Amino acid sequence: MEYNRRISAIAPGDEVEGYYILKAANPKVAANGKPFLTGALSDKTGTIELKVWDYPGPLGTGDEGKVVKVRGTAGEYRGTVQFTAGRIRLAAEDDPVDVAALVPTAPIDRTAAMDELRRWAASIEDGDYRAVAEEMLDAHGEALAAIPAAKSVHHAFLGGLLMHTANMMKIADFLAGMYPETIDRSLLLCGTLLHDMAKEREFVFSQLGLATDYSVKGQLLGHLVMGAQEAAETAQRLGVPEEKSVLLQHLILSHHGEPEFGAAVRPLCAEAELLSLIDSVDSRMEIYRETYETMEPGTFSPRIFALEKKIFRHE
DSSP: OEESOOGGGOOTTOEEEEEEEEEEEEEEEOTTSOEEEEEEEEETTEEEEEEETTOOOSOOGGGTTSEEEEEEEEEEETTEEEEEEEEEEEOOTTSOOOHHHHSOBOSSOHHHHHHHHHHHHHTOOSHHHHHHHHHHHHHHHHHHHHSOSOSSSSSOSBTHHHHHHHHHHHHHHHHHHHOTTTOOHHHHHHHHHHTTTTHHHHEEEOTTSOEEEEOHHHHHTHHHHHHHHHHHHHHHHTTOOHHHHHHHHHHHHHTTOSGGGTOSSOOOSHHHHHHHHHHHHHHHHHHHHHHHTTSOTTEEOOOBTTTTBOOEEOO
């Protein structure tokens, strides 16, 4: 029996006991009428599927994001490592839980990344777009530096939204310089900085700071609509001309590219088109990075839902 074995190191046949985050919990009933729990456990090194057979509770969806103590055995199902717990309970206050080992954090210097965002905001030449960018950064900087960029899929760790935004700003600045006759750098950088800020209100966060679910507004409106609304309100308060405000809202509303991927409208100007591509590039490269960390060179991954394919890690 191994104690607190890192999830990335758990292999079929391992017997494990320890503390992990209950990333997902879905009580179900089998065909024979017996209740069971399916979900996922996570620590800072990764996520593993969870099964608890003949389990009537009490753990369920409302406990997602909390720390649990489990004991069980790892197996394999359809090419994926799966953990079957014989025992599971919520961690008690006096349990020896090492939170630093559980919560994944962005592999960046967060202070330096925030300083970079402030420099990019200050470098926006258009005074109106710069005012909106700096106002929004002041309002959301603390949350931006801390929260994940997603519930899962990519950058789903503390500081993930900051890492994602800083990466995108770097790409946007470079590409604006490559296409100066087509791209309004001020509009592109402002839209890039603001594009995901409303995720602060889109998610419900656990006591450890991870996104565990979508808020009511997150489900009814989404971060694109909420972000565009706040950008419009900020622009109006600062006296920004309506045309600039509308363009900025358009970038936020269209940055998912196509309606089938969540965009409220399709990108209809060059800056909106470029922002949607930059968002896709950084998201997909992060999926590769996170997946490669779980793979040996010369192997293929299981099919990745977000990429709609398996991937290969070469030597």
